[in-house]
Amino acid sequence: MKSTSYTVALDPSSRWAELVAWGPHGVEDGPSVFTNTGDVHFITEADAAPVEYAPLGLRPFSGADVAVRGGSWWRFDSASSEDGLRLTFVDEVSGLRAVLCYRPVPETDVLTRWVEFTNAGPSPLEFDRLGSAGVCVPTTSGARLTYLTGQWSQEFTRQSVSLPAGGFRMESRFGVPGHAHVPWLAVQDASGGPAYGVSLEWPGSWSIEADVEPSGLTRVRAGRLPSPGPVLLEPGASLVTPAVALASSVDGLAGLASVWHDYDRVLAGARWRRPRPVLYNSWEATGFDVRSTHQLELAKRAADIGVELFVVDDGWFTGRDDDTGGLGDWTPAEPSFGSFVESVRELGLEFGLWVEPEAVSPKSKLYAAHPDWVYRIDGRPLTLIRNQLLLDLGLPAVVSFVKSTLDSLLAAYPISYLKWDMNRPPTERGRPGAPFADLDAEHVAGYLSVLDHLREAHPHVTIEACAGGGGRTDLATVARADVVWPSDNTGPLDRLAIQDGFLLMHAPHLMSSWVTDAPGVFDPRPRSLRFRFVTAMAGVLGIGADLSRWTPEQHAEAASLIEVYKSIRDVIHHGVARVLAGPSEPTAATQYTSEDGDTVVVLAWSTGALTGAPLTPGRSSRVRLDVCPEASYVDAAGARYSGAHLKHAGLPFDWTAAHDADVIVLRRA
Template sequence: MSTTPRATPGEQDRWLLRTENTVYAVTLGGDGAGDGPGAGVWPELSAWGPHGAEDGPSPLEWSRRTHFITPADTARAEYIPYGLRPFTRGELIAAAPGRERGVWWRFAGAAQDGPTSLALTFHDDVPGLRVVLHYATVPGTDIVQRWTDLTATGTSAVRLERLDSGAVNIPVGEAGARLTHLTGQWSQEFQRTTTRLRRGRLETGSTQGTPGHAHAPWMAVQDAGLPAEGDTPTYGIALEWPGNWHMTAEAEPGGTVRVGAGRVPHESALVLHPGRTLTTPRLACAFSPDGLDGLARVWHRYERRLAGDRLDRPRKVLYNSWEATSFAVEADGQLELARRAAEMGVELFVVDDGWFTGRHDDTGGLGDWTPDPAAFPQGFDRFVDDVRGLGLDFGLWVEPEAVSPGSELHRARPDWVYRLEGRPSRLVRNQLLLDLGLPEVQEYVLETLDRLLGRHAVSYLKWDMNRPPTERGRPGADPESTDLDAEHVAGYLRVLDHLRSAHPHVTVEGCAGGGGRVDHATLARTDVVWPSDNTAPLDRLSIQYGYLHAHAPHTMSSWVTDSPGLFDPRPRSLAFRFVNAMSGVLGIGADIGAWPADRRKEAARWIARYKDIRGLVHHGETHLLGTPSDATCGVQFTAGDGSRLAVTALNTGRLDGSPLVPGCAARLRLRGLDTAARYRDEHSGAEYGGAYLAHSGLPFQWSAEHDAELRVLTRL
């Protein structure tokens, strides 16, 4: 890496980063005059968009006229500390002991390795703090990653009250910004939400020790004067952090919206001791010229990159026995379910909660991860062998971070749970949370999982987390040297990394009471995640619609169940449930022991059809067609070479007037096609021109009994 020091304070430097299709240009801002606070400089964004967007005056250039605030307060800064920026929000708040808060740094140099990485260094001698801003492109994607190193360089510690990863600036017009973000609650996660911001601030986040159910660490920004879809420049950011976090969008004077994000320490501030360096989580920055739908494909390509060669392994169709048996797990009943699942074409059988000693309900057993001999009288291994003898892989549910108060583990090590000295410990879901930041707790979890996966033929692990930390303390720990949130995250990621290296054959599913812990750090170490505990058809459609804006189909576990709707109770067919679930990683969670033979046969046909298009869903280019509020919506999956595509089409309610009054067919306009080519429906044999499918759309005739279709087309 070459180092490019800044020659004179007033000189303007510019550095370019290039991804597959975009450019990200950074300059230095600030007046650079004198020896006072104004001598400091900060990094500014000058261009972000398709290749060539840097060739001309910056759309973020501004007059620098200010009234009652400083130039730093309106600067298009990539990262700026409180002190230089006294009135509007900065990314860093720091102070030396016994001194006022604030950093007045100077630029110390730049290091760039071609168009793929950049490091900008700033230093303030008074608190003794060095700040290095890092940029790196991700090969094969349109992602620029941002993170920051903070080093205490003096003889005293530095107190950090805010330590964000970075900020991005987006030019908008008089209409302000359109912010698209994902909101919700348990059983209603990933609801695509739009907020128009002309002035003021929108802040989302979580202090639950996970990203949480209420907000996802993801946001898209557009000029509100332009449409959400089509050829609209669209910018996105996502924070790679499975702990406490925040994301703040602020409409600033002069025609920009500025979005910053970072982790939030549980202790509200951290002390950085001399010689120590703290590295913030990575912030992924994405751009697409093709609206929200185009931005979704940028994120999908990035997450396929995170999966690496594990994406080459098909995500198998699973059956999970929870809804059929709940805690009443016993070998014969489970085997009967496994037989029926195998007959339908299922490839993987997962026993959920209730398989281990002491787990007769939700009041006991967590922490003692030994198969219950009463449930498996002929031995657990015999049971696993019987399942595998049906041609099925075998999986288990675990909740490694939780412990039941009556368990052997808790009786032996009550000091391993989060607690506050002299305060009662609240039970949430009748359980406590282990302090996974403790090395000895990490070792226990590693040994437990190694034993399970080493002794038994388990090839699938569903990792759940069903309660946030409440009395989050560690008696006896030095509060100035403790960072509970980051230590728990490090322990969690250490265990996941160990599973990847020590048990590479095991597929890991991430779950936290549904979609409570979905972020890029988790997605980089798991194979799939569970977006929500709500599997009702129309409720799930809305959840998956939001999820697929931010995350790739190959990461989305989606089950077919008999669950009625919680928020939208309208009934839907088994076909609707299957077609909807095919937009991700297909699973079955219904009580198939109660299904009649004709329902199981119908399910077998859908499973076979899913296997046929699974490669398109997990590896292809995704287009979201319509929204759940439309009468007809769907998802299109197209092979990389355009030779084949699948469309999952769903009717959400309103029909065309049939059979009483005349009506037209419902249609979905397909995208990304070769308009000069012809396409054949593999089922009906009907042929369509590419221009027709793009302009008039693929037709569907809905009725009260026919509310979903899977259509597969081949380019001729």
């Protein structure tokens, strides 16, 4: 890895692998901080050891990573350095063969881990727990855990808890990562210091647990949930767990966020450099009332202020007058839809569409023809959520239908952008005739195969991943999508908090954010149009307001701010991003530094009380920047700052009721 080592070794009995060192290069040269130097009482040796991965038979008390009905014990068999490190363990009684796989990601400080199981025995094996990795972190003073939680419209809320002892657990049984938690966790010693991160590459049901052990370790277990379970492995069959990405930084949470940003860019490959256009989405202006004449009017207004992409959201297809019909029948409602698309493109705009390929309306033609394509349990009623059902994407016929439907749309119209939504979890998670099907894993495989097909067959199309907001923002999804939608909540102060948490986990080039007129759901304090724009500039800028209701002055201000955004877009998407102060501070700020280090962009927002100046004595609010102290910097007005001043005294901001957000661009002199 770029600056990190991760060292493992076999325990003396060769029954498991142990972590020896994890940290900056050279940390492995010395006595291991993970070694248990004492005797064990009332537990097994493995329960006290920094075990990398162990079955319940070997680690019965302190938390095992895999549990097979009937029990499992194993011993080391062989090792190879093919494509990273592969350690093979075998259970000679059950026939279970487990290969612990490690792959460092070049040019990053990320290591990915997963396990490959094979049933070499004569009988089926049933897995009740199916983890991907056990991860040990040295926490001599107890653990400080940072995680992201919330609910629909409040995703990515940054939380932390100090855990002197005991356990912590978060999970999703929604068939997607969900809104309540994301499969991401950061661990530090309770006193602070280096940060260690775990992120699961899995868009299905999942679990992450952390236990602070008495000996001074925190052990994290991450993996998919066997939901519905158990997972059955037939003789001769193989099973691969989802990958877990591990990251570390001596620079705490801010440094850890930078490592995750680097990894997002590696996952995107060349697509990372693809420009993310400024978009307009018509949903908040029109809802389900999608008429070409009205849409074209909005498109003209959007083009006039500098928008580059026009996206028609829900309501464009047959039977979609409200949320009770249409899903599954992906045919445009208007016969003149094609000429409408061409008219939008003649304005100089790219064109995009909203789709929800996994969903079906009970009133649709698709459901009438294929009622057997939805999840169901014989003899049980179907539950409607948002007046829709969920297609079983584990069925090859359903996957084929989704691929051909999207192919047909992309062939019929010059579409360059797809917003893939998913607005309901599975409820009656069954498939008649297949009682032992691994439904969650099969749905994930179908979903990812469709995304892979789109990437290969339509490489020019930008894909936005959405699941009722931020319900599906895992690493497997972002490896295939170009942007993700963090939340349906676009209220300014609410959104600022959502984006603060999102940037801990993901890079700015993935963060789709809109300017709307919507009030906050949780913090309804009004904010200026400028505040909303600067908030949306923190990632990939979009507009979702009803432009027909904006005044000429608002249109002019929007056009000016879009021009500013386009001038700094490369720095925001390709530079180094660091949250300097979160929304709980009087001044929230995020810094972006260009790849060559010569340009610094600071987005700042007034989120607290004003100083009272000039009516009363007051001093500027200041934010300390992460810059070179020996350099000098000049802002757009020609004001010069030493790097030392910006780093230690801070960049000043003087907020008023009318001036509540700013964009500062500093050039190295």
